Amino acid sequence: MRGGVSLRYGVLVLLAVMVLVPFAGIVLAALHPSGAQLDGLSIPDRWSWETFALAWERGNFTNLMRSSVLIAVFVVPLAVVMATLAGYGLAVLRVWGHRTLSFAFVMGLTLPIEVIVVALYFNLREVGLTDSYVGVILAEAALFMPFGVYWMQTHFSNVPEELIEAARIDGARDLVVLARVLLPISWPAVTTLSVLYFMWSWNQFMLVLVMMQDPDRRTAPSGLGLFVGQYTTDIPLLAAACLIVIAPIVVVYLVFQRSFVSGITQGAIKG
């Protein structure tokens, strides 16, 4: 296994190329004029940036982006606050029945969205919460809750007991202990959870597809899922629309990539 270094780099580069070629493919495709017939990966004769403008307009992206941002902006803080409070209650205050409750939340991790979404649509239709931001926001918060509660509970149960006891001896109330003692040392965990929630909210497809019939209230991915049906053959236009939807999440990933990584790896590893 001498000379392994170049072999190692060779395989790494090959794998990286396999991951990146599809990206290169749609970037190149998007730079062709709308309606052009493409033959594999090809460099356009001239960069057609206007394809993006056209995709934005045809895809109704002003409304889609507004919905996506609106939903994420409410879901993320709402779900993070609820998960943090519940994690605190379960791990530190150790409420009556906390084992049963923890188990009930963790069970939710294995429920496929299909089994929730069918009845959820008809339940929310009865109370007028379909085609409603409120309905989607609460439903997403519920879907994300098992992971968030599990994550914050795990985090809090690793905080040294003495830290909490010391604050209590000083007479601090429960909420003060959480706000003044626990939260200041929990920002990494909270940031990770927020970034994950943002990603899941941004990428959520089936739920929005079912709940939002009104095209102006759909989110970017669900709008894209239907856009593809209308412009099946216009590859440059589809590629541009894809890039528009991908761009925000890629930017968030590159900025917060360490949070992403620690969230996904540590959150997933349970006892």
Added chain:
Amino acid sequence: MAREPSTAVSPPRAAPARGAETAGGPARPPRRLGRRARGWLYVLPALAVYLGFAIWPALNTLRLSLLTWDGILPPVWAGLSNYVKIFQDEALYEAILHSLALIVFFSVIPIGVGLLMTALLMGKVRRGMTFFRIVFFLPQVLPLVAVGITWRWLYSENGAVNQLLDAIGLASVTRAWLGDYGLALIALGLIGTWVMSGLCMMLFLAGAQKIDPSLYEAARLDGAGALRQFRHVTVPGVRREITVAGVITTIAALASFDLVFVTTNGGPAGQTNVPGLLVYRLAFNEGDIGGASALAVVLTVIVIAVVSAVRYFTRDEER
């Protein structure tokens, strides 16, 4: 990317996850009852939303699976007939078989590729390792709809896959891959491999951080080469992470929807139908809510069964 320091893999903070099982342990002193009761106020908002918008609908889906209902007229009691239908209707049980086949591509192969990536990225810090790690994980953060649209084009008659095959002299095998009766499911599965491998790698890298370096030292003294060190030290060391990766990717395979919806929509001739797609179609296009619910319930049972099996077969006897 500039934010990342050069120490390749960021060390995981003192493994908070391991504490999960001790959360209910007897180590902590008993507290006043008042606090344990007041604690409910903290749990209540999360619990209410979770019960109202996840558990209650799931139970309702179970109830709906026993009815014949089109979503408009009053429902009629159907007993177990919706379930019987799943095993009589070829399209329905084939969809279940397809989703089981997808486990190979979403779970088994990515775990293998993830282990390979881990082996290549581990050990002495070298230039560019952070770059590779970021790149390999990237597909995992993208919306699957966009991934699907991208691959639909790559796999098309004039796509990059055929371009490559042409270039290496395999023009005879080129085709519209997602439209091929026999190969569409495999082509679809390989998209899953592309998405999931980086996730597996990330989990394994985190696990490999916790392996005691002296184990490698001992193996080296015994004359074990890089390959045997990986097999006998690294792989057993990331066993937990392999289980977790198996569970997450298996759920993704069985419950897949987004990717299939935009790439093949079940075609050609139902060869890539999966339960998620049929649940959606039955409930929201064909007005067979009972049938859709029954299929969703069967899917849930399969997910729980397979996840339990994965955990059982990859369990660690020592722990």
